[in-house]
Amino acid sequence: MEIVRIVAAGLVSAVLAIAIRKDAPQFALVLSLAASALIFFMALPMLAEKMFVLLDLARFVQADMAYVSVIFRIIGIAYIAEFGAQVCSDAGENAIAARIAMGAKVIIMSVSVPVLMSLIDIINMMLP
Numbered sequence: 001m002e003i004v005r006i007v008a009a010g011l012v013s014a015v016l017a018i019a020i021r022k023d024a025p026q027f028a029l030v031l032s033l034a035a036s037a038l039i040f041f042m043a044l045p046m047l048a049e050k051m052f053v054l055l056d057l058a059r060f061v062q063a064d065m066a067y068v069s070v071i072f073r074i075i076g077i078a079y080i081a082e083f084g085a086q087v088c089s090d091a092g093e094n095a096i097a098a099r100i101a102m103g104a105k106v107i108i109m110s111v112s113v114p115v116l117m118s119l120i121d122i123i124n125m126m127l128p
Helices: 002-021 025-060 065-090 094-126
Strands: none
Touching (some): 002 025
């Protein structure tokens, strides 16, 4: 099971970070970054697999690929922003983490505008 490997990597990294934080806090941060990247890349194949399933489903229902592309971009933005915000938070930079989250929300909003405009067009066509 992949989750067992991910949790094990996280627990080992957390214990090591706690052990070295007293003597070398900068190395604890580097260890935390490395562990975060490792866990992210361990989970990435599962995410990619699910993205292909969603893509196949969109093709099956003959969805507009522009909409599917927007959804994938939003998912990517959200995961990358969450990763960056958590790393900043772990480093004690909560203000920067909050700005990353805010920036991601603005970018997600701007990426989703074409979908919202299409939805408004559909609603307008349905009105008498």
